[in-house]
Amino acid sequence: MAGALIYNPAMATEQIYRWEYDIKVPSAKLWRFVADTERTNQLAGIFDVQYTYIPSPTGGSEVRARAKKRGMTFEWIERPAEWVEPEFLVHTRDYSKGPLTRMIVRLELQEGANPEHTKLIQTIRVWPRNALMAMVLKFAVGVESRKGFAKVYAMAEEWAKTEDFGTLAKPTHGLSDDEQREIRKRIASISDKVNRPDDLKRLGDHLLTGSDREVATIAPYELADRWKTDRTDMLRICLHGANRGLFDMRYSILCPMCRRSKSSFEALRDVTTKGHCDACNANFGVDFDRCVEVYFTPEPIGIGAKTPTYCHAAPMNTPHRIGVWSFAPGETRTVSVPVAAGKYQLASPKSKGAVYIDIVASGQTAANVRLSVDGIAGAPQHMKAGTLTFNVKNDVPENAVLMLVRTEWADNAVTAADLTAMEEFRGLFSGEVVAPGAEFSITNMVFLFTDLVGSTAMYERIGDAPAFALVRDHFDVMRDIYVHHKGALVKTIGDAVMAVFRRSSDAVEAAFEMHENIRNVKDKRTGEPLALRIGLHRGPCIAMEANNVLDYFGTTVNVAARVQAKADGLQTAVSDAILQDSGVADIVRACNARSTRISANLKGIADAFPITLLER
Numbered sequence: 001m002a003g004a005l006i007y008n009p010a011m012a013t014e015q016i017y018r019w020e021y022d023i024k025v026p027s028a029k030l031w032r033f034v035a036d037t038e039r040t041n042q043l044a045g046i047f048d049v050q051y052t053y054i055p056s057p058t059g060g061s062e063v064r065a066r067a068k069k070r071g072m073t074f075e076w077i078e079r080p081a082e083w084v085e086p087e088f089l090v091h092t093r094d095y096s097k098g099p100l101t102r103m104i105v106r107l108e109l110q111e112g113a114n115p116e117h118t119k120l121i122q123t124i125r126v127w128p129r130n131a132l133m134a135m136v137l138k139f140a141v142g143v144e145s146r147k148g149f150a151k152v153y154a155m156a157e158e159w160a161k162t163e164d165f166g167t168l169a170k171p172t173h174g175l176s177d178d179e180q181r182e183i184r185k186r187i188a189s190i191s192d193k194v195n196r197p198d199d200l201k202r203l204g205d206h207l208l209t210g211s212d213r214e215v216a217t218i219a220p221y222e223l224a225d226r227w228k229t230d231r232t233d234m235l236r237i238c239l240h241g242a243n244r245g246l247f248d249m250r251y252s253i254l255c256p257m258c259r260r261s262k263s264s265f266e267a268l269r270d271v272t273t274k275g276h277c278d279a280c281n282a283n284f285g286v287d288f289d290r291c292v293e294v295y296f297t298p299e300p301i302g303i304g305a306k307t308p309t310y311c312h313a314a315p316m317n318t319p320h321r322i323g324v325w326s327f328a329p330g331e332t333r334t335v336s337v338p339v340a341a342g343k344y345q346l347a348s349p350k351s352k353g354a355v356y357i358d359i360v361a362s363g364q365t366a367a368n369v370r371l372s373v374d375g376i377a378g379a380p381q382h383m384k385a386g387t388l389t390f391n392v393k394n395d396v397p398e399n400a401v402l403m404l405v406r407t408e409w410a411d412n413a414v415t416a417a418d419l420t421a422m423e424e425f426r427g428l429f430s431g432e433v434v435a436p437g438a439e440f441s442i443t444n445m446v447f448l449f450t451d452l453v454g455s456t457a458m459y460e461r462i463g464d465a466p467a468f469a470l471v472r473d474h475f476d477v478m479r480d481i482y483v484h485h486k487g488a489l490v491k492t493i494g495d496a497v498m499a500v501f502r503r504s505s506d507a508v509e510a511a512f513e514m515h516e517n518i519r520n521v522k523d524k525r526t527g528e529p530l531a532l533r534i535g536l537h538r539g540p541c542i543a544m545e546a547n548n549v550l551d552y553f554g555t556t557v558n559v560a561a562r563v564q565a566k567a568d569g570l571q572t573a574v575s576d577a578i579l580q581d582s583g584v585a586d587i588v589r590a591c592n593a594r595s596t597r598i599s600a601n602l603k604g605i606a607d608a609f610p611i612t613l614l615e616r
Helices: 027-034 039-044 131-153 156-162 178-194 197-209 220-227 231-244 417-420 423-428 454-462 464-484 504-518 555-564 584-590
Strands: 015-023 050-055 061-069 071-077 083-085 088-097 102-109 120-130 248-254 262-264 272-279 282-285 292-297 321-327 331-337 344-348 354-360 366-372 375-377 382-383 386-394 400-406 440-452 488-493 496-501 532-546 549-553 571-577 592-602 607-615
Touching: 015 131, 015 496, 027 039, 027 102, 027 120, 027 504, 061 088, 083 331, 102 321, 120 131, 131 366, 178 231, 197 220, 197 231, 231 248, 231 292, 231 423, 248 496, 262 272, 272 423, 292 417, 321 331, 321 386, 344 592, 354 375, 382 386, 386 400, 417 423, 417 440, 417 532, 423 464, 423 488, 423 549, 440 454, 440 464, 440 504, 440 549, 440 592, 454 464, 464 488, 464 496, 496 504, 504 532, 504 571, 504 584, 532 555, 555 571
Parallel strands: 354 382, 366 386, 532 571
Antiparallel strands: 015 120, 050 061, 061 071, 071 088, 083 088, 083 321, 088 102, 102 120, 248 262, 248 292, 272 282, 321 400, 331 386, 344 354, 344 400, 366 375, 440 496, 440 532, 488 496, 532 549, 571 607, 592 607
């Protein structure tokens, strides 16, 4: 029966294969290579797999898999993988079809012969279905698999130079030399908008020489980090490439539990506010600064064929999970994991809720943890950085998985919040807005509001046409500044500007520069310069469509506008949320800005609101 556990040690003779490798790569880095079993299995020549997720009424899903090789069908249940970063990983499969009934693969990383070396031990245990299949497996595992994995592990040292899997396999795009030259020429032409010829050349090389898997998805920030270049410029290159038909832009919905892509959309208006993960058997709300990731594909130029799946349970598919263990019903076992300082979460699909743990400089290093259907008990709020030990008892009446998870998300993805706060995106893709009525939360966005001092009197004094010309000139000055500081215009309201930024430091620098440069816009009759009052605040908000543009709403937006109203001419009023954010204090000091603290009553805010008035 499909899905049934048919492994019976009394009916099979176990075969054990064990190979050791001394690899000149430190264990922490080598982990990122060997734990990416999605890629290493492909490079080793292991067959691709089709997975089906069967939801469990008690949480999580059972993973069933199917594959074919040399006319033989394999079907199995994929048991939850176990691992501790960067020490070991274990995959277990129980087969209902194929030449074996069970397979357990274990990779273990130990100290190598030299400080910069790692000893990698690979153990494969298989239980043949019968005597004939035992002979087949001796060749398939003992010869073919050993040869394939030995070839892969020999690549580790070369991979470690760049951590780029794309250099380890040949492309299969089949483009002629003339077609490749034309693609390079079109990519290089983006230099008229983004003057980064070296980055454009690297991108062309990457697309035309990298393996299909590595070039099928272009992640701008990841490439920028790998090539040690500017993230924003790489994103700009991709945006202009998409605008010129070289790339397609996609919006991927990520599950907040496993943080893997669950669906992909070609247009922002098609992105849904609710998502579902088959693997986690979970529904979730979609927010803009975590769950919607933006990437590009080179499909329009005939590159990046979709590649099959080789291992859904690769630890590097879910790198935020640093320790994963599976426990049988009633089992008690002690597990340990090395943990650096930071915020973590203990979670189990079979237990309600999760437990948050702050890993700090002092505290206990061991805890007794109990899993039950009602939750996880016994974990302290604080533990000491280093090797942690958990004595785990599983009181769930079925197999249960316990995971130790980093709560912080990686910052190397372009999120929808990042993209929509970028002026170039709004200019090139002005039609890209969310569906009418759809609301997406954003955890943090920085808002800048400006107001032109004395504008009403100016219109009366010099007339509508000359006054409007000055307002238009002031908008041009402002645009150059917020674009330079990685911001975007949301809208103008009369002579006022509402702009957004992702970082407070960028917004503060932009505000100071606006005050400085607006002095160059003068009334031609009197020579009197224009002056601004500016307000800054940051926090959560809602992104939605309004008047065919992407706009933002919520308390944070309202407070930002009211903070701006407390500034006088030439002043920037900032909330404590801005002033205390990373890098802002250094900018204020470097600019020798004078600061005045006030406490203001803001409409809609019950308590007095502290504001700092900055003036250079």
